[in-house]
Amino acid sequence: MSDDNKQSIVIVGGGTAGWMAAALISAVTKGKLGQIHLIESDEIGTIGVGEATIPYIRDFNRMLGIDETEFVRQTNATFKLGIEFCNWVRHGHSYFHPFGQIGASVGRSAFHQLLLKKASIDGEMDFHPYSLCCVAARTMKFASPVSKKGVDSTLGYAYHFDAGLYARFLRTYAERLNVCRHEGKIVNVDRIAENGFVRSVVLQSGDVINGTFFIDCSGLTGLLIDKTLKCGFDDWSSWLPCDRAVFAPSEKLLTVPPYTRSQAHQAGWQWRIPLQHRTGNGYVYASNAVSDDEAIATLLKNLNSPPLADPRAIRFKTGRRKVFWSHNVVAIGLSAGFLEPLESTSIHLIHSGLLKLLDLWPGRNMDPYLAEQYNQAMSAEFEAIRDFLILHYKLTEREDSDFWRFCKNMNIPNNLAYKIEHFLRSGRIILTRGDLFQAPSWLAVMLGQGLIPETYDPMVDVLDTDLIEGQLEAMRREIKEAVARMPIHQDYVNLIIGG
Numbered sequence: 001m002s003d004d005n006k007q008s009i010v011i012v013g014g015g016t017a018g019w020m021a022a023a024l025i026s027a028v029t030k031g032k033l034g035q036i037h038l039i040e041s042d043e044i045g046t047i048g049v050g051e052a053t054i055p056y057i058r059d060f061n062r063m064l065g066i067d068e069t070e071f072v073r074q075t076n077a078t079f080k081l082g083i084e085f086c087n088w089v090r091h092g093h094s095y096f097h098p099f100g101q102i103g104a105s106v107g108r109s110a111f112h113q114l115l116l117k118k119a120s121i122d123g124e125m126d127f128h129p130y131s132l133c134c135v136a137a138r139t140m141k142f143a144s145p146v147s148k149k150g151v152d153s154t155l156g157y158a159y160h161f162d163a164g165l166y167a168r169f170l171r172t173y174a175e176r177l178n179v180c181r182h183e184g185k186i187v188n189v190d191r192i193a194e195n196g197f198v199r200s201v202v203l204q205s206g207d208v209i210n211g212t213f214f215i216d217c218s219g220l221t222g223l224l225i226d227k228t229l230k231c232g233f234d235d236w237s238s239w240l241p242c243d244r245a246v247f248a249p250s251e252k253l254l255t256v257p258p259y260t261r262s263q264a265h266q267a268g269w270q271w272r273i274p275l276q277h278r279t280g281n282g283y284v285y286a287s288n289a290v291s292d293d294e295a296i297a298t299l300l301k302n303l304n305s306p307p308l309a310d311p312r313a314i315r316f317k318t319g320r321r322k323v324f325w326s327h328n329v330v331a332i333g334l335s336a337g338f339l340e341p342l343e344s345t346s347i348h349l350i351h352s353g354l355l356k357l358l359d360l361w362p363g364r365n366m367d368p369y370l371a372e373q374y375n376q377a378m379s380a381e382f383e384a385i386r387d388f389l390i391l392h393y394k395l396t397e398r399e400d401s402d403f404w405r406f407c408k409n410m411n412i413p414n415n416l417a418y419k420i421e422h423f424l425r426s427g428r429i430i431l432t433r434g435d436l437f438q439a440p441s442w443l444a445v446m447l448g449q450g451l452i453p454e455t456y457d458p459m460v461d462v463l464d465t466d467l468i469e470g471q472l473e474a475m476r477r478e479i480k481e482a483v484a485r486m487p488i489h490q491d492y493v494n495l496i497i498g499g
Ligand SMILES: Cc1cc2nc3c(=O)[nH]c(=O)nc-3n(C[C@H](O)[C@H](O)[C@H](O)COP(=O)(O)OP(=O)(O)OC[C@H]3O[C@@H](n4cnc5c(N)ncnc54)[C@H](O)[C@@H]3O)c2cc1C
Pocket: 012, 013, 014, 015, 016, 017, 018, 039, 040, 041, 042, 044, 045, 046, 047, 048, 049, 050, 051, 052, 053, 163, 184, 185, 186, 187, 217, 218, 219, 220, 221, 223, 245, 247, 282, 314, 316, 332, 333, 334, 335, 341, 344, 345, 346, 347, 348
């Protein structure tokens, strides 16, 4: 290879983003595109949250050749079939956003159109019995799918894991591939006068780390992308007003559920993430609606097991950098932007950013067209996730606090309004550029939040009503039988870890 294209790659930050970047780039480039350095500061530490994922994490692990059993053991992981949303529509109401498929199409008709027609006859509009993940989650069951065609192939799953252990796991992996780790706080960033590119970072110890290509994984501070290059920020708090979280671990649950729970409160929502050895809990809230003390009291009151530590607090602003890749710096992880963890998307955005970066990997000339393409693609993905999150808030029926009244009545982005309108008129699910969440996810959240279409696709009338009823009944039965054969999630985890 031409030395013109060899880089000295410097990853700034050793949180989940930094070590995911180090592991994937070193695995793919095999040292042939240049030495990789990673700098992290023990004094600053990492954000210490971020433990629920979506199914693409399995692709990430697969790309690294990571064995699932080893991963589950090393990171205290459990399995995740989706998210249970409680009190989002109204008090006492709940629904499940499952991974994997919901129902199956018949002929040209999407599954939910069959359900809509059935509902027009019998008034029954419950999608949960048609999702293997929903039915398994409700009965605390889990088994990894074995067949590629049978009903178990419709199951999708992700993990809950200990973020600190995952970073350590990836560190071991990356260091084996010769990633060079430096511990210390960066106190200065040196730029090349002629073009503004970053030349080096200077540590408190006086050590200087030179680079030709910098990946900013420094977390919410955005050391290079913001503090140095001042790339600007698109603030989305007018749609997603939560700006703080308080969080605390609690004891392991007696029966570990195979799902995350999101429970809406007066001014936000509380997560419950079950791990093998403890439970992660946090209340994401709007600081103009409740005080920090009230938030802590709400968090503690709603724990399902005794707390293991005092709550910690974190502030954030929802939005994204106006530019993710500028000069010779690409921001990945929290330095790129923040979207609240309602659908566990941040770790996926790290993965997705890294894949796009590998596709657009620059030579030393740092072709600006590559940066432009990256920025366009990441902007579309951030905005699509933002809209999916707004959907949950906008479709509430709650009017019991200023916070929920605001959410119910707020103006929403045009793209999202268009999607909602389509679904309402005839149950069509419209996907647009950048959409991470596919039709089953939109269906679950729209129906789950109580958005019921006025009519169904007339194409369904081509099918005989008895045939539809027969097919739906068969789907429900197959799922029920498959779940009956599954082990309890806790037993499955014990089997894997050898407990
Ligand atoms: C409340 C909350 C809950 C979340 N829950 C989820 C979830 O369930 N699922 C999910 O996918 N995501 C979640 N996230 C997001 C997730 O935590 C992050 O995407 C993930 O941890 C990656 O963080 P990071 O590596 O970008 O930043 P950090 O973990 O903050 O790491 C930053 C790194 O940069 C280093 N650093 C910073 N400044 C310097 C300096 N001057 N010198 C040297 N080193 C420096 C730090 O030492 C650290 O190593 C959540 C976020 C929050 C705030």
